[in-house]
Amino acid sequence: MNVIYSLFADFLDDTLAASLVILVVIAIHAILQKVISARVRYLLWLLVIIRMLLPVIPDSPLSMFHVLQFGEGIKSALTGQAADTAPLPNLQAAAPSNQGLDSDSDPQSGTPGTGDSINAGHLQQADGQAPGGRHSSAAGIYSPWLKAAAIIWFGGAVFLFLNGLGIMSRQLRGRKRLRRVTDPRPIAVLEDALNRFGVKRKIPLYTGSRAKSPFLSGVFRPWIYVPELALQELTSPQLLHILAHELAHYKRRDTLWNLLGSAAAAIHWPNPLSWLGLHKMKTDRELACDAYVLDVLGEEEAAAYGLTLVEFLKQFSKGRTDREVLYFFGSQHRQQITRRVSMIHSFKKGSYRISAAAVLLLILLSVVTLTNASGDSKTDNTAVNDDLINLYKNRNYNRLDRAVEEAGFAFQAPSVLPPDFILERAYLAVTPPQAATATAKSEDNEIEQVTLYYERYDGDIHTGQFSLEAYKDSSVEQIYTALELSESSRGDGGTPLPVDRKPTTIGGINAIHVNVHVNQYVQKLFYIWERDGIVYKLYIGSGTLSQQEIASLMTSIKYPDEQMKRSFVNKKLFNVDVIDVKDLRMAADIMGFVPKFPIEESGFAMNRAMLTSSIEFSYPLDGLGMSRTVFWTAYSNPDVTFLQMQNQGLYETFKEEGQVFFFRIDGEKFAVPLTAAHVNGQEVLVTEPYKIDGELSKPTEPDFLSYFWQDQGVIYKVGFTGVPTLEDQQTIVSSFMKVPAADIDKLAAAAAQAH
Template sequence: MEMLCEIFIGLWYSTLAASAVALLVMAILALFRHRISPRIRHALWLIVLVRLLLPVFPDSPVSLFHMLHFGTDIKKAVSLIIPLTEKENNPSAERSRNSQEKEYVHNDYSMIRPEEDTVPDAQLPAGVENSAHFSHPWGLKIIAAVWLAGMVALLTYLFVYMLKMRRRFKTLTLVTDPRILSVVDDCRRKFGIKRPIPVYTGSYARSPYISGLFRPWIYFPEGIDKELSVQQLIHVFSHELAHHKRKDVAWNLLGSFVLAVHWINPVVWMSIKRMKTDRELACDACVLEVLGETEAVPYGMTIIGFLKHFSSRRNQPNLLYFDGSTNTNQLVRRIEMIKSFKAGSYKLSAVAVLGVVLLSAATLTNAAAPAAGGSTEQAPAIATAKTEDRILFDSSSRSYDNLEKAAKVAGFKFKAPAALPEGYKFHEIELRSKTKDEAKLTKAEVNYVLRVGERHYGSFKLQIDSSGTSLDEAYTEFEQHEKKTAVRETEIRKEPITLYGMQAYKVIVTTKVNAKKHEGWSYFWLDGGVLYQFDGGAFSDQEKLDIIASMKYPDQEMYKTQVNLDLLNVGIYDTGDLRRTAELIGFTPKFSRQVAGQFKMSGASMVQKLYFGYPDNDEDKKSKLLDIRYNRTDEQGNIQGFPFMQIKNGTMYEDMKKNGNAAFYRIDRKKHTAPVSAMVLGGREVLKTAKYKIDGELSSPDEIDFVSYYWKEGDVCFQVVFKGEGVPQEDIVADLMNEKAADLNNLK
């Protein structure tokens, strides 16, 4: 069933692409209705037919699908309408989970601890199983099964139709009438057909037709020759021979096959019907080009009389598409074309041929994959990396919740995936220097995750290195790490490849689990002097290649989408980060670099309410606050410090005062409380908790006690958390209460 879904997804991309081409052809034919010859009209429909027939097309920079945002990957195109549920339980995915960065607590004073965000097998939600591949939704499976059933039914109809034609052929009689044979031979010579085409007669159908793909023959109804003049016979046989000359029998059969496969798409039915109509017009034009312009009116009269006389009694089996030639509107079109026919109009002009070639180049190709080699795409000017923001806390490792800021402060230009698999979102990007002693940030790790609610069901990461590391050095480091951390029998090998024109390694990691071997793939490649490494994700090899193919230097569209406002802990490193934090928390915070004369600011983060207290609900849980850390070093070299947090109050302060307790977030995600009492500092009310353990009753008796102080200024609530003894708590709180909101444009 999974394979059937994959086939259907491929067909769906093909039919969507062909629909776009068909609609374009319809628009062109409508716009230039009286300027395009019937032959060219039919040729344009053949482009649609080829698009429907072939599953694979070359990439081209002039492809129409650049404008329609069709990628080179089938699943990219259909993932917008056919969701895929990721399954993850193979060695490569396991390695991805083990290496996935968790949202660790930033210091010892936080009220929460790291939470395991990988969901145990037993807790997977409905529809998500553990496997090494994607599982398609049941809705898609049902649609794919219906499509298959319809296709089999229509192909069976075609097969039966061909068998019936073959059986009926055996009942026909070869025509030997010299009058008819003379007309056929004369017409055949006019059309330049060297091979004799036999004529058979019978009584089962009342309208002549030509059949036979490799051994053509003409069916001529029994007794009809007595009702037609020689001139009319010439018209009839010329029409059938024109179909043979133009290979219309083959196009007919291919059209029927295409319709059987793409029956689920109404645009295809419409296209095939219009193609048949235009084929008849082109056939008429071909006949008149051979017989001459003077035969236009007599030929038209023959067609009218013939259709009026026989169409109502026609009982021969039809192909899948509608006949159309006897439709009143189509008949009028045929007569108008015949009436206005001019000698030479069937011939192909250079302009017409050029137009068809250009349209074919645009529609019979796919959008070229974004260049991963850097040969055509230029890196943004180095000036874009500059920032006027002043550094507040320098670090050899920085984590950001948005791609834009990371791209600005990184010491190099890098690419990132522009197209992500269905359900995956940007999670976090970490910049770091090659060594802790270096100031320049030369490495990056971009993480993407698949989440359902707060649960993590998949991830992949892109590691980037601009420090000059070679492919061999990167592979050696990877190999050593894998062997060191492997818990099962593991084999690692590399395959040198050319990846979108770049030197690359495909690294295959084979792990033996319960006597079965599982393979995972990683890719290493050099692009513009920068080393990239793709790891993780329960994807197929082709899906990984498609992600790599989408990589490009970030633009404004990527900056808009690759942001994670739900990241638990976002570091603040410069004044720009602080201004952004102020916007997100909704007020201008206090930001004193030194408190009580001896405690200096050592770091700051924008965190969620879990750090401050127990949230009221899931939405409240994501409320953002500013968390500042202050530290000092005592005479014995011990680091003492505390966090200072600021958040929009809501009714938190009033609720604590009313309830007589403060609520905290415990390690098991449940609430624990500590009593609070009111006190006065500097003439202002402060709530102080009794001593409490970080996890309440879950904490061991020998764990250090905590004490929190709260106060309110306007609509902002403040909290200072002290661990143990040894610091002048009330002096620190009083000093912070006296601080004013920071001047974010003039920080000292």
């Protein structure tokens, strides 16, 4: 069923875009109705059909969807996905988890020497729900109402397709009950018409009493039907007009476009604008066909051709029409007949031909309507360098949009996730750690690898994971060789793990399927492929996904559009790197205050900044402490960390109790005594020297020391690795005290000037 839900989500996107194209075409018709010919009007409708049926839409900077961004909001409301671009609300967490995907492949999995262990694992909400929930990823597509709507849409589409096949089947059976015309007069008229239109193919003519109007049927083996009464009563010139009309449909391939229009109607059946567009297209098709007939027969035949149309209306009644055939008259209203007669009356020789201006109009409309905004695609992925910390390139993000912006190269990602999965984090690396055999290396610290980690939780229990890695400047064989080398060396006792590979095709992706046999019960599954110069490696944990879920996942992989980039956000992930101006603005929104951001202070430089959990500040004294966020920065030479968070009475509690609790490696807390002192005229609380894990630490591990103070509702912490002299301690703490809150606009201007 996930495949149906995914198709329905794509349908919502496609039908919204098609609706906008239909409105554009209607507007053009209204504005240029006296300028463009019937043929051009019909060709504009063919753009609508193409838009409704194309499974893949290319990107263009000229796409009209750059301007019509309001469509994204409508689609977001329909799918139940979060599409707002407002600042993220406060991040919340309850307990750390050390589980993750191949943590040894991520050089950022910890930050030693800070005085507090940095846990890059997944954190749960205080209410026990899976982090981020269905509203933080494309899993939001699977809301109950959307599931019901998807099933209704799919059922309606299947019914209409089957109904269309039934009509085609009835056409074939009905033809057997008709009589093939062999009478000399109508055959001679048909031959004349074939010659005038340059048709060398023998198209049979049938008659009978099945329908009251002539029609053309058959896409690949066309044939013409003329009612028996019409053959008897119409003069040869009138019969020529009718047969010419049907041959015009044949020459213009209208039977094929009619079939495609029926397919579009079946897919987009819930959209009333699609039915309106198809109705108008059929009207303009008849006008274009009439113009083609007159272009072939000659302008002098216009009056006689119009009289034939009117005479037919008087003498022959309408019959029931099938959408797979093209009727000369069919079920058209009198107003439409009037339009046809008016066009015939005003027809001028050569008006059927397409002018250079019309060609330019069609090309322009094709570019702006049959494309998507290129900002969603691989064509616009140059990252703007506004880094504030220039020495640090590898980075973690909790949201897809920031990963896309900062990668510097275009990569694809799953647009629909298996049930209950969320995007846990995106990791960007300068040098792919698992692509050691890659020959192309970055010369200017460009990002060369993006890894997207996806997690599934049942309450606080980790139940599954997979990852998708994208490699720039690598080949499939290089990535496979690196994988084989890495995985085969992980066997027990030095015995290499068996690694099997075979070619496979899933969701239109030609990939290498790699199976690593860990033991008789456990296997690791990998898929490696290349697309548009980027190599992808999908890692599926053993037993995580079924084959159907894997196929659905790979089928959904595409370049992230605006909806994807806004929807895939893990609002509960911590250890989110703050490197550039956008990150700092986001951090200020999340923290609820503008943090201090001393890049260089007292002769030492910042080497890392991130948002992390309050457990890095201290052991929470109550459940509320778990839901708070810390802004954490690290410096070297000396090794110092600087942490900031909202106070909310925490400093007063530390002072009253005379101690602070920290996390041990086993998740338990240990107490460290505090002493009140003054630095730069400001009261501070100073810990005794302590080990990182208290009594569980080894004697050889370094000592740590921490200072706390509060100012204007914010509590600060400076952590030392090692114990400097008292004078050095107070100098450094005093420096951090004097630093004002960050002037983000000034930092942005300085970063832009520097780069």
